[in-house]
Amino acid sequence: MNTSRDIEFLLEEIITLPSLPGALARIVQLLNDPESSLSDVGKAITQDPAVALKTLRLANSAAYGLREHVTSVEHAVALLGIKVIHNLVLTATVFDTLSRSAGLLYQHSIVAGLAARAVLRTGRVALALQPDEAFVYGLLHDIGKIILEDYLSDDLMEAETLSRDRKVPAYQVEREIIGADHAEVGGRLAMNWRLPESIASAILAHHDLSRCENEDSRRLAALLNVADAICIEAGFPSYEGAVAGDTSQSWALLGVESAKIPAIMDDFFASIPEVEELIEAMS
Amino acid sequence: MVGPLTLCDGARGQVVLVGPRNAPGGALVVFQDEEQGPVESLPLATILERLAPADVVAILCAQERQFGECGLPALDAS
Numbered sequence: 001m002n003t004s005r006d007i008e009f010l011l012e013e014i015i016t017l018p019s020l021p022g023a024l025a026r027i028v029q030l031l032n033d034p035e036s037s038l039s040d041v042g043k044a045i046t047q048d049p050a051v052a053l054k055t056l057r058l059a060n061s062a063a064y065g066l067r068e069h070v071t072s073v074e075h076a077v078a079l080l081g082i083k084v085i086h087n088l089v090l091t092a093t094v095f096d097t098l099s100r101s102a103g104l105l106y107q108h109s110i111v112a113g114l115a116a117r118a119v120l121r122t123g124r125v126a127l128a129l130q131p132d133e134a135f136v137y138g139l140l141h142d143i144g145k146i147i148l149e150d151y152l153s154d155d156l157m158e159a160e161t162l163s164r165d166r167k168v169p170a171y172q173v174e175r176e177i178i179g180a181d182h183a184e185v186g187g188r189l190a191m192n193w194r195l196p197e198s199i200a201s202a203i204l205a206h207h208d209l210s211r212c213e214n215e216d217s218r219r220l221a222a223l224l225n226v227a228d229a230i231c232i233e234a235g236f237p238s239y240e241g242a243v244a245g246d247t248s249q250s251w252a253l254l255g256v257e258s259a260k261i262p263a264i265m266d267d268f269f270a271s272i273p274e275v276e277e278l279i280e281a282m283s
Numbered sequence: 284m285v286g287p288l289t290l291c292d293g294a295r296g297q298v299v300l301v302g303p304r305n306a307p308g309g310a311l312v313v314f315q316d317e318e319q320g321p322v323e324s325l326p327l328a329t330i331l332e333r334l335a336p337a338d339v340v341a342i343l344c345a346q347e348r349q350f351g352e353c354g355l356p357a358l359d360a361s
Contacts, residue, residue, distance in 0.1 A: 229337065233344045235356040244337075251336040258331045261339040262304065269353040 005179025020193040023048035054092035057281035095282040108238040113138035115227035118268035144186025164241040222250035303350035
C-alpha cells in the first residue's frame with residue numbers, strides 16, 4: 001500500500017506523459033486556428049502516411065457508413081467535415097497507442113466506443129454529442145491504463161489481482177496501490193494532448209462523477225461509466241475477472257430508464273461485428 | 284438459470300432464460316413468496332420498470348450469450 005503518492009507525485013516523479021503524436025498535434029493546432037482551411041487539414045494528415053491510411057480505412061468502414069468509397073484524404077475531409085475527420089485521426093492515433101497494450105484492453109476500448117454510441121443514439125440521451133464522437137470518447141476512456149502499464153505494470157497487475165479477490169472495481173484498488181486511478185492519469189494525458197476539455201473531464205471522472213465541475217461534464221462521464229459497465233457485462237473487460245462499479249447514478253443522470261435498455265442493447269449487440277472490422281482496418 | 288434478483292420494490296425473484304428476447308418466453312423472472320406459496324413467473328418485458336438498468340443489461344447480455352448470434356464471449360469464471 002502506498003498512501004504517500006497522489007497524481008501530482010506520480011506525474012512529477014514516476015510518469016512522463018507522452019506527447020501527442022505528430023499528425024494529430026498538427027491537426028489540433030489547425031483546428032484551433034480560425035485561419036486554417038479544409039485543405040490545410042487534409043495536407044496535415046497526408047504528411048503522416050500511416051495515419052492517412054488508417055483514417056481512410058476508418059472512413060470507409062461500416063462505422064461511418066459513407067455511401068461512396070473514399071480514396072483520398074482530401075475527399076474524406078470534404079465529405080465528412082473537419083470535426084469528424086478530427087475524430088477519425090484521433091481514433092487512428094489512439095488505435096496505434098492501444099495496440100501496444102494487452103489484447104483485452106484494446107478490445108475493451110473499441111467495445112466501449114460501440115457501447116457509448118449505442119447508449120447515446122438509441123437511449124436518446126440529451127447530450128451535445130454526435131454518435132461518432134461518443135465512439136471516440138468510449139475508445140479513449142481507459143487511455144490512462146496504457147500509461148500505468150508502461151510505468152507501473154507490477155502495481156497495475158497487483159491492483160487487478162486484488163480487484164478480483166475482493167470483487168471490487170480495479171480503480172478503487174489502484175487508488176490504494178498506486179495513489180491514483182487510471183481515470184486521473186488518462187484525464188491528465190488528454191489535457192497534455194490538448195484534447196477538448198469535454199473529453200479530458202469525461203475521462204477523468206468516468207469512475208467518480210463528482211470530479212466534474214458541471215452537469216454536462218457529469219453526463220459525459222456518466223456515458224463512459226455505463227459504457228464501461230456494459231463492456232464488462234458483455235464479456236469484454238479490460239482485464240480478466242474485471243468487476244463493474246455501481247452505475248445507478250449514471251443511468252439516472254443520463255435519463256435512461258430500464259424500459260429503454262432492450263433497444264439500446266439491441267443496437268449494441270448489432271454493432272459487435274464491427275469490432276473485428278475496426279481491428280482489421282487499423283492493423 | 285441466470286440467478287437471483289432483487290427488484291427496485293424489494294421483491295426477490297430468480298431470472299430464468301427460456302429463449303431469446305424476440306421469442307415467446309424470453310427471460311422470465313420467477314417469484315415465490317416466503318411461505319412457499321404459488322410460483323409466479325413474469326416475462327422480463329413486463330417488469331422492466333421494476334428493475335434497475337444495470338440488471339436489465341446483465342439479463343440481456345446473458346440472454347444474448349445463450350441464444351444470440353452476435354458473438355459475445357463467454358464470461359470469465361474467475
